[in-house]
Amino acid sequence: MIHKAHGYWIEEAGSQPTYPPLEGERQFDAIVVGGGFTGLWTAFHLKTAEPDLKVALLESHRIGHGPSGRNGGFVDAMWVSFASLGARYGDEAALRLARASERSVTQVGEFCEEHGVDAWYRLSGYLNVSTAPAQDGSWDRNLKAMRAAGIIDGPRELTPEAVQEVCASPAFRGGVHYGAAATVQPARLAFGIRAACEELGVTLFEESPAVRIDDSGSQVRILTPKGRASADRIVLANGPALAGQGSPLRQNVTLASSHMVITEPVPDVIEELGWTGGEAISDCRALLTYFRTTPDGRLALGWGGGRIVAGSRRFGRAELDADVIEGVIKSLHRYFPMLADRQIDYAWGGPIDASATHLPHVVSLPSGRAFAAFGYTGNGVGPSQMVGRSLASLVLDRRDEYRDLPFIEPASALTRVPPEPFRWAGGAMIREAIGRKEEAELTGRSVDPVSAAISRIPALIGFHIGR
Numbered sequence: 001m002i003h004k005a006h007g008y009w010i011e012e013a014g015s016q017p018t019y020p021p022l023e024g025e026r027q028f029d030a031i032v033v034g035g036g037f038t039g040l041w042t043a044f045h046l047k048t049a050e051p052d053l054k055v056a057l058l059e060s061h062r063i064g065h066g067p068s069g070r071n072g073g074f075v076d077a078m079w080v081s082f083a084s085l086g087a088r089y090g091d092e093a094a095l096r097l098a099r100a101s102e103r104s105v106t107q108v109g110e111f112c113e114e115h116g117v118d119a120w121y122r123l124s125g126y127l128n129v130s131t132a133p134a135q136d137g138s139w140d141r142n143l144k145a146m147r148a149a150g151i152i153d154g155p156r157e158l159t160p161e162a163v164q165e166v167c168a169s170p171a172f173r174g175g176v177h178y179g180a181a182a183t184v185q186p187a188r189l190a191f192g193i194r195a196a197c198e199e200l201g202v203t204l205f206e207e208s209p210a211v212r213i214d215d216s217g218s219q220v221r222i223l224t225p226k227g228r229a230s231a232d233r234i235v236l237a238n239g240p241a242l243a244g245q246g247s248p249l250r251q252n253v254t255l256a257s258s259h260m261v262i263t264e265p266v267p268d269v270i271e272e273l274g275w276t277g278g279e280a281i282s283d284c285r286a287l288l289t290y291f292r293t294t295p296d297g298r299l300a301l302g303w304g305g306g307r308i309v310a311g312s313r314r315f316g317r318a319e320l321d322a323d324v325i326e327g328v329i330k331s332l333h334r335y336f337p338m339l340a341d342r343q344i345d346y347a348w349g350g351p352i353d354a355s356a357t358h359l360p361h362v363v364s365l366p367s368g369r370a371f372a373a374f375g376y377t378g379n380g381v382g383p384s385q386m387v388g389r390s391l392a393s394l395v396l397d398r399r400d401e402y403r404d405l406p407f408i409e410p411a412s413a414l415t416r417v418p419p420e421p422f423r424w425a426g427g428a429m430i431r432e433a434i435g436r437k438e439e440a441e442l443t444g445r446s447v448d449p450v451s452a453a454i455s456r457i458p459a460l461i462g463f464h465i466g467r
């Protein structure tokens with residue numbers, strides 16, 4: 001097994017062009033900081049809307065090599081979070097946002113089609129399954145909220161027998177199927193959007209971390225190790241880095257991590273499971289386990305049980321953690337025991353930017369010249385395309401449906417995460433307690449009362465875990 005930070009997808013996508021660092025003094029109309037999905041889609045939509053706009057994208061390392069190029073490739077709409085959206089924004093606004101996120105799933109496919117990007121896009125639906133009695137019906141709150149808002153043709157509840165028809169894992173119980181979901185090879189998608197940006201004339205810089213940003217003057221000024229750039233508007237699309245020192249949003253973002261493995265090609269196992277529809281599947285744990293197949297016959301499985309990251313340490317154990325990978329492999333064999341003697345080819349991981357609501361937020365910073373998006377909490381692949389449209393509308397000061405989506409809020413309206421060191425120490429303690437509780441539930445043991453009590457703390461302090 002090859003265990004490294006960047007994982008299978010980036011390797012599979014093959015060698016990519018490199019871009020020079022920012023040097024000297026440069027002037028642009030708009031600068032996007034961060035070359036993940038959020039930054040790439042924002043630059044793409046800016047240039048598509050205003051071809052003459054001078055747009056630059058600054059990436060601290062390599063474009064698409066962060067979480068965007070190494071995630072599970074689940075392209076989900078936000079229906080699965082509908083109850084949480086309704087509670088925060090009210091039903092009408094929640095419906096607008098969920099519908100826009102559903103369109104985002106198909107727009108990603110349309111982009112691939114129009115731009116000839118072979119990102120293995122497959123509109124295959126998403127199945128949320130219970131794998132322990134404690135998870136049964138965990139979707140009730142969401143389905144009830146959807147029905148109350150008038151959505152009657154939404155997700156379908158599946159009996160255990162119907163779940164077995166989709167994927168015959170011995171661990172699966174009942175579930176719920178959401179149709180508006182796809183899977184992609186995420187690195188191929190990121191590199192495809194980068195190529196489209198380049199074709200549109202976005203100026204791309206790699207190895208160019210923004211080390212200082214000053215938005216107090218009439219222009220925003222950005223300093224990198226080798227150069228400076230100014231622009232009328234900037235977009236902070238540097239995701240997990242927004243939790244770090246110097247970030248205007250560090251009070252609103254906390255960092256966790258997620259880790260994945262992918263098997264050697266096992267087409268016989270996929271056939272045996274009857275899992276030939278390509279559905280993206282996850283269990284209903286708070287520390288989510290998610291799994292999918294690939295067109296080259298592999299099975300990939302990830303677990304959101306990685307450590308809480310102290311401060312802004314996005315590398316180290318957020319990316320490479322042998323203990324967590326052991327837990328991922330345990331889940332793989334628990335859910336798919338027939339893989340016990342099959343080879344795992346790659347293991348990897350990456351940081352997760354979590355908001356207190358577990359929902360993404362788009363903010364306009366007080367200067368009115370800088371905008372940011374963060375807090376996808378492990379669900380950014382589908383929504384980031386829509387978020388890129390909203391950020392482009394904010395930069396261009398255009399009034400359109402994406403400018404009116406309710407997740408655009410002033411920074412002052414955002415829910416804060418606890419300050420350090422409680423954020424890390426408390427977060428780690430709670431995460432471990434949830435892990436012990438869920439492991440006991442999965443193995444049919446009774447949950448010890450201390451872990452059960454600690455697991456309830458997030459709800460008591462207004463920090464939402466799960467969907």
Ligand SMILES: Cc1cc2nc3c(=O)[nH]c(=O)nc-3n(C[C@H](O)[C@H](O)[C@H](O)COP(=O)(O)OP(=O)(O)OC[C@H]3O[C@@H](n4cnc5c(N)ncnc54)[C@H](O)[C@@H]3O)c2cc1C
Pocket residue numbers: 033034035036037038039058059060061062063064065066067068069070071072073074075076208209210211237238239240241257258259260290302348349350351352376377378379380381382384
């Ligand atoms: C293992 C794993 C599995 C996941 N699975 C899924 C999934 O299946 N489906 C899903 O929807 N989501 C998933 N996610 C989450 C998903 O990857 C993210 O929500 C999404 O990629 C966020 O994109 P982004 O562009 O906002 O951030 P990122 O991809 O983190 O991009 C931010 C970029 O900014 C750069 N940067 C940071 N600081 C600076 C700076 N100062 N200057 C310049 N550049 C900077 C970084 O290098 C990085 O490239 C997963 C994440 C992980 C780690």
